[in-house]
Amino acid sequence: MKRISIQGSIGSFHDIAAHLYFEGEQIQIICCATFEQVFENIKRDPTVIGMVAIENTIAGSLLHNYELLRNSGTTVVGEHKLHIQHSICCLPEDDWDSISEVHSHPVALMQCRDFLANHPTLKAVEAEDTAGAAEYIKSNGCRGWAAICNSSAAKLYGMKVLEDHIEDNKHNFTRFLVISNPCKADFLRSLEVSNKSSMVFSLPHEEGSLSKVLTILSFYNINLTKIQSLPVIGHEWEYLFYVDVTYDNLTRYRQSIDAIIPLTKELKILGEYQDGKQTNI
Numbered sequence: 001m002k003r004i005s006i007q008g009s010i011g012s013f014h015d016i017a018a019h020l021y022f023e024g025e026q027i028q029i030i031c032c033a034t035f036e037q038v039f040e041n042i043k044r045d046p047t048v049i050g051m052v053a054i055e056n057t058i059a060g061s062l063l064h065n066y067e068l069l070r071n072s073g074t075t076v077v078g079e080h081k082l083h084i085q086h087s088i089c090c091l092p093e094d095d096w097d098s099i100s101e102v103h104s105h106p107v108a109l110m111q112c113r114d115f116l117a118n119h120p121t122l123k124a125v126e127a128e129d130t131a132g133a134a135e136y137i138k139s140n141g142c143r144g145w146a147a148i149c150n151s152s153a154a155k156l157y158g159m160k161v162l163e164d165h166i167e168d169n170k171h172n173f174t175r176f177l178v179i180s181n182p183c184k185a186d187f188l189r190s191l192e193v194s195n196k197s198s199m200v201f202s203l204p205h206e207e208g209s210l211s212k213v214l215t216i217l218s219f220y221n222i223n224l225t226k227i228q229s230l231p232v233i234g235h236e237w238e239y240l241f242y243v244d245v246t247y248d249n250l251t252r253y254r255q256s257i258d259a260i261i262p263l264t265k266e267l268k269i270l271g272e273y274q275d276g277k278q279t280n281i
Helices: 013-021 035-044 063-072 106-111 113-117 130-140 151-156 182-188 209-219 250-263
Strands: 002-007 027-032 049-056 075-083 087-090 101-104 123-126 145-149 160-164 173-180 196-202 223-231 239-246 265-273
Touching: 002 013, 002 035, 013 027, 013 049, 013 075, 013 130, 013 173, 027 035, 035 049, 035 063, 035 173, 049 063, 063 173, 063 223, 063 239, 063 265, 075 182, 087 151, 101 106, 101 130, 106 113, 106 123, 106 145, 130 145, 130 151, 145 151, 151 160, 173 182, 173 265, 196 250, 209 250, 250 265
Parallel strands: 002 027, 002 049, 075 265, 101 123, 101 145
Antiparallel strands: 049 173, 075 173, 087 145, 087 160, 196 239, 196 265, 223 239
16 A cells, blocks of 8 residues: 655545545555655655645746755656646535635635635635645534635535635646655656656856757757746855756657756756646546
8 A cells, every 4th residue: 555645634635636646546645734744754754655736827836845855855756737626615504694714725715816806705714725624614613614625625524515616717737746765766657658857957157058958958859848947045146947848758868868967057857757647626
């Protein structure tokens, strides 16, 4: 049985993504309050696998998770892209006319901004997790409180769904990375079928330094799918570049990496894996 460490509660989007990625397999979910705890679990027990959100099509990148990934010593072995759908739910004895607060993760609240604007009497309150908010309201009998979470989480905790699909943008997807101790990576993915890579590097503060790297990747037919820059703390105007690429020839990809190493500083491959499936729930 695989043990999967996630940020959030049972029924959260991390939980849903983990079950979809490992569909048909027996898994045990380890719930954590923070992403730091997810990485700490893997460090403490190398057999633990992590499922970590890294970007959302509405909210953008989770910048802190990039830093955690780079510093953790873990490697990316897979990914999953999950369609995010939100509902508002409350205790069975409550209804629209009795709720005054709505609790959820800050990103979920942001993704339902238009809905909340149309219900100005509802006070938005930030929580650690979407499903966790529903669990807390149910277990503590918080009359007058509502939660924003997926409808499956609402049903799991015996909450009443007042309205489903309340997210502002229906094209709302979150990309989750599957991470593990490098010693376990070969058991979780085959390099022969990999067609995607995540890497991070810095560049000398010289004119055209990034352009040279991108030109080489293009020459080897490597497709750049994402680039995210973060400042190097303590070094003014220097940046780390987190880059995702896809490829259809493993040999050409590795040749391209060899070619850009002399142009970069501290290049680190964060993971080589298969481009993930995109699923609706």
